[in-house]
Amino acid sequence: MTQPAANHSLAAERAWDAASAVPDPEIPCVTVAELGILRKVVVENGVAVAYVTPTYSGCPAVLAIELAIEAALLDAGFEARIERVMSPAWTTDWITPEGCEKLRAYGIAPPVKGSNSKMALFGETVVNCPRCGSSDTQKISEFGSTACKAHYTCRRCAEPFDYFKCI
Ligand SMILES: [Zn+2]
Incomplete structure (x- = not known):
C-alpha cells in the first residue's frame, strides 16, 4: 500500500x-x-x-x-x-477495502459503509454475518471483545461474531 x-x-x-x-x-x-x-x-x-x-x-x-x-x-x-492528530476524527470509512476484507476473513463484520450516523450505534444497521453472509443477525451487546466492537450472533449459522462499530 x-x-x-x-x-x-x-x-x-x-x-x-x-x-x-x-x-x-x-x-x-x-x-x-x-x-x-x-x-x-x-x-x-x-x-x-x-x-x-x-x-x-x-x-x-x-x-x-x-x-x-x-x-x-x-x-x-x-x-x-x-x-x-485528533481532527478530523477517525471514521470507519477510513478502513481500506483490503482492511475490510481482512476483517471479514478474521471473523469480524467490517463496518457498513455510509452507516456512520448516530443511529448506526443503536443497531439500526443491518450487519451481515462474516461467516455465512446472512443478514439475519442479532446484536447481543453493545460491547464486544473491545469497546470498538459490538457483539452479534448469527441466527442462520448460530455463530457469534464481532462487528466493528461505525463511528
Ligand atoms: Zn452466519
Missing part, C-alpha cells in the same frame, strides 16, 4: 513502508495503515514523524499502537516521533 498523499522522498517512502506494516494490536490481521489510523509519515531532518489518528480516544490500544509504530521506525533506522 502506498502512502495516500505525502512528500515523495525516498526516505519518507521507506519510513511509510516500515510504519504502515505495523499490525493493529487488537486485530493483528490488519495493519494500522489498512485501518486508516496511520495518516502519513514525513521525514524532517532525518526524523520520521508519523501522524496517527486513534480510532477511539478512549481506546486503550492507542498507546500500544503509537509505541509499535515508533519501534518500527526505529528498526528501519529512523529517529521517530509520533504526532497524534
Whole structure:
C-alpha cells in the first residue's frame, strides 16, 4: 500500500513502508495503515514523524499502537516521533477495502459503509454475518471483545461474531 498523499522522498517512502506494516494490536490481521489510523509519515531532518489518528480516544490500544509504530521506525533506522492528530476524527470509512476484507476473513463484520450516523450505534444497521453472509443477525451487546466492537450472533449459522462499530 502506498502512502495516500505525502512528500515523495525516498526516505519518507521507506519510513511509510516500515510504519504502515505495523499490525493493529487488537486485530493483528490488519495493519494500522489498512485501518486508516496511520495518516502519513514525513521525514524532517532525518526524523520520521508519523501522524496517527486513534480510532477511539478512549481506546486503550492507542498507546500500544503509537509505541509499535515508533519501534518500527526505529528498526528501519529512523529517529521517530509520533504526532497524534485528533481532527478530523477517525471514521470507519477510513478502513481500506483490503482492511475490510481482512476483517471479514478474521471473523469480524467490517463496518457498513455510509452507516456512520448516530443511529448506526443503536443497531439500526443491518450487519451481515462474516461467516455465512446472512443478514439475519442479532446484536447481543453493545460491547464486544473491545469497546470498538459490538457483539452479534448469527441466527442462520448460530455463530457469534464481532462487528466493528461505525463511528
Ligand atoms: Zn452466519
